[in-house]
Amino acid sequence: MAAIRPATPADVDAITAIYAHHVLHGTGTFEEEPPTAEEMGRRITNVAGHGWPWLVAEDGTSLLGFAYAAQFRDRSAYRYSCEDSVYIHPDAMGRGIGGALLGALMTAAAKAGFRRMLAVIGDSANLGSIRLHLHHGFTHAGQFDNVGHKFGRDLDIVFMQRTLETLS
DSSP states (O other), X not given: OOEEEEOOGGXXXXXXXXXXXXXXHOSSSOOOSOOOHHHHHHXXXXXXXXXXXXXXXXXXXXXXXXXXXXXXSSSGGGTTEEEEXXXXXGGGTTSSHHHHHHHHHHHHHHHTTOOXXXXXXXXXTOHHHHHHHHHTTOEEEEEEEEXXXXXXXXXXXXXXXXXXXXXX
16 A cells, blocks of 8 residues: 655655656646646645645655645635645556545645635546546536647546535
8 A cells, every 4th residue: 555645855756757647648637748847846845835735655665646735726715725636657547546645635635724625627538537536525516618728639627626624
């Protein structure tokens, strides 16, 4: 089983590589150019600097995935709502790593003061992510059709949500 822990600066290269795979090969993120390790380090520092969780899963030899929660939008009225992001190393898919990370992330986000977690899932065909969130108590909250374009396809965004108050 994977160990879940907060990300450290030593994890930046592995996190960057995992995310780059998803940018280049998947539709779960609408980024089209992978960020550099320096940029990814800035993102981690920003999330952690706000007291929000950025977690990694490891098996003792390698990083298997990461997840983080950040305030949904910058305006202060959103201060109790966060958006989750979960990315798994391609070789670790289907092993329960995403579920372990999301479960730990929900608890950590509640402890950080968030009351509601939102999932903004790229690509309505991303059934793995949709099922992951359903399994963790998220409900469908809507969909925007054809708002992204990647790999020559128009892509939807699926919105899901759940309350975190019962987890804190």
